[in-house]
Amino acid sequence: MTSRLRSRPIGSFSLLFCAAVFVLLVVPSFAAGPRVFPEGKVPQDSRLGELKDLNGYFPFEVPATVDAWNERSKELKRRVLVATGLWPMPEKTPLNPVIHGRVERDGFTVDKVFFESYPGHYVTGLLFRPEGTSGKKLPAVLCPHGHGGRLQDYGAKKVRALISQGAERFEASGRFPKLARCAQLARMGCVTFIFDMLGYVDSGQITYQLAHRFAEQRPEFENKKKWGLYSTQAELRLQSIMGIQTWNSIRALDFLTGLPGVDPKRVGVTGGSGGGTQTILLCAIDSRPIVAFPNGMVSTSMQGGCTCENCSLLRIGTGNVELAALFAPKPQGMTAANDWTREMMTKGYPQLQQLYGMIGRKQDVLCAPQTYFPHNYNYVTRAVMYSWFNKHLKLGLEEPIVEEDWQPLTAEEYTVWNDKHPKPKGGDEHELYLAKYIDNESNRQLAALTPKDATSLQRYHEVVGGAFETLIGRRLPPAGSIEREKVGKKKRNGYLEFTDILRVKKYGEELPVVSLFPQTKTWNEHVAIWVDGEGKDGLFNTDDDVKPEVRKLLDAGTSIVTGDLLFQGEFVKLGNPPTETRKVANKREFAGYTFTYNHTLFARRVHDILTLISWVKHDEHRPKQIHLVGVNGAGPLVAAARAIVGGTIHRAVIDTQGFRFVDLKSFRNPNFLPGAVKYGDVPGLLSLAAPHKLALLGDDVNKLSPVSAAYNAAGAPDAATSFDRDRSAAIGWLTEDVQ
Secondary structure, three states: OOOOOEEOOOOHHHHHHHHHHHHHHHOOOOOOOOOOOOOOOOOOOHHHOOOOOOOOOOOOOOOOOHHHHHHHHHHHHHHHHHHOOOOOOOOOOOOOOEEEEEEEEOOEEEEEEEEEEEOOEEEEEEEEEEOOOOOOOEEEEEEEOOOOOOOOOOOHHHHHHHHHHOOOOOOOHHHOHHHHHHHHHHHOOOEEEEEOOOOOOOOOOOOHHHHHHOOOOOHHHOOOOOOOOOOHHHHHOOOOHHHHHHHHHHHHHHHHHOOOOEEEEEEEEEEEOHHHHHHHHHHHHOOOOOEEEEEOOOOOOOOOOOHHHOOOOOOOOOOHHHHHHOOOOOOEEEEEOOOOOOOOOOOOHHHHHHHHHHOOOHHHEEEEEOOOOOOOOOHHHHHHHHHHHHHHOOOOOOOOOOOOOOOOOOHHHHOOOOOOOOOOOOOHHHHHHHHHHHHHHHHHHHHHOOOOOHHHHHHHHHHHHHHHHHHHOOOOOOOOOEEEEEEEEEEOOOEEEEEEEEEEOOOOEEEEEEEEEEOOOOOOOEEEEEEEOOHHHHHEEEOOEEOHHHHHHHHOOOEEEEEOOOOOHHHOOOOOOOOOOOOOOOOOOOHHHHHOOOOOHHHHHHHHHHHHHHHHHHOOOOOOEEEEEEEOOOHHHHHHHHHHHHHHOOEEEEEOOOOOHHHOOOOOOOOOOOOOOOOOHHHHHHHOOOOOEEEEEOOOHHHOHHHHHHHHHOOOHHHEEEOOOOHHHHHHHHOOOOO
8 A cells, every 4th residue: 555644845934933943942931831739839649759669568459350350460461571571472483402411319310401592592400300200291390490599508507407497307408499399399200490590500691790780880781773781772672681581481381391201281380589580470471380389479578679580660550469360260379488478478368369269269379377487498388389289280199298308419410511512602792692682583573563454453553552551551541530629710811721630549649730711712622632841831931821833722712731740840849850760769770670660750741641631531621522732842752642542532743853762871861661662662652543643743654664554554544644843734733623
């Protein structure tokens, strides 16, 4: 289909107008719109309070019905996938597994393993198999190990103390608690694979220091053509240590279930501490496990302190208890210890029981209280897990199951790399390669989604639109969710001015709002929501004189609604918006410590626009049509809101000013939105407006391939147009079909 998207040429009048606009934008303006709150007072808005961090409180509120939970769980699973960079799921390239160096122990064997989760990126680990089970289809257990590594060693002195306390049973194998569970599971008849977290033991391509101790940004790794992990460019593409580890877990499950003799329909997953975090995430998004035991991290308290346990977007509005609940109705067990899980028996576990009970499976969730032990996956805890897996993997073993001792592996026996299988290259070059490879594959997937017809456009909206819904994190508020407090009414020069406070009680948000109602002409039952980068002050030349484009709308009979978005205008006591976004107190320069738990400022400002739209739609305005205008730096915000609300908005005028997220140099920038580049940047947002009417300033629709493709696929090529820099003409277009 040949594109007929319109682009308006710029004429001499427009050039003069553009020059005037340039002066308005560059020369400091002292115009002030009407205040809503008393001088010196700011909105009583929860978002002005302290940011949430990993040590916050994360309760799980169980939805009232199964249908409500199904809807919530669908949304949360997408959040996990988006946050970890796995939406859509990457192509699974050949694993090319190598199994070598078998060691025999009483009742089981141990093999060394390595395979490629991405081409050239290796996952390493040890494979424990039951002895003498040839020809049988065996259950399998995947063991993400957590911090301390698969070779965590208590040491001779500490293990003796643990034995005296009843936490361990044997001096030899008890020193290595993570391998102890693998050995016992193999003796119970399970093929068991324990694999290295990034930076541990044989997984050295990404260093331990980078994966788990990153603290300071590295300017040399911050470039939009060549970047490293933790950089702004990586965050804009949702590339993280947590995401790579989650992918490694998925590929480890591919390896394990693909082994001859493994029954892929009887698979369990268990890990403790950081391995518990990995267990939660894997079981939330992969349908293959039938039983899980995520130990030490299912909690309404601390959510995981390492850089490998956090990634932007993951726990906004949720927490580990609810994420663990995504495994329901499948059987899931855990314990509570004298650590951040100590309150699970009263805060977290009752809610999991409530959810499992609501779906008729209350007996399939377990939290065993062991608060007399500190943070652990000790002998006593392992015994609970063995019994749980015995039951739900249908092993048929006599209870109680008693863990037995075994001779620990030597360094030669547990080390994957040797002369015949040399250690692969890693370091900076590998980090840069991996980031670029993941980006290239993501871009290839996005290009393949380019819509060509109505069917492919629907799929494009599901993937790209669904991603941006997660990035923004809020839909259009429903009718009745916004309260209005009338503040004032004044007669101005040809219009009435109303001031109001809008409150979204669910989130504790307040918004100062100004509405302009035409008096020189009968209201045409259209409302234009005008969003300016300066807030509501941007509409006014003086306190009773609006700017020419605003006057043009009023003279056409269109009413106008505007407001200060978060940290604009009345949100800032001194009147100066922030040049950097806030961050949590953690001194380590990792975006995830803030944005795993908190919306970005960009997203929160989009929330304010959604509040305005909902109020106009459902309140006493009840217009025939609602339009959106985004100018003076607010264009990308309006593009995001436009993408969320669909047909609620009839026409939108968006001045992008050529802005692109990829040009950002810091995740502290007020326009930072993690994942925005991965899903097409500003053009990706604009493409989601199809088939609705759209006018651009600052960009040419014909030069934005995803936008033109989406409008052509929707059968509405004339619905998108460009006006170069002619804002006056664009405002005229906004009122073309008023009559």
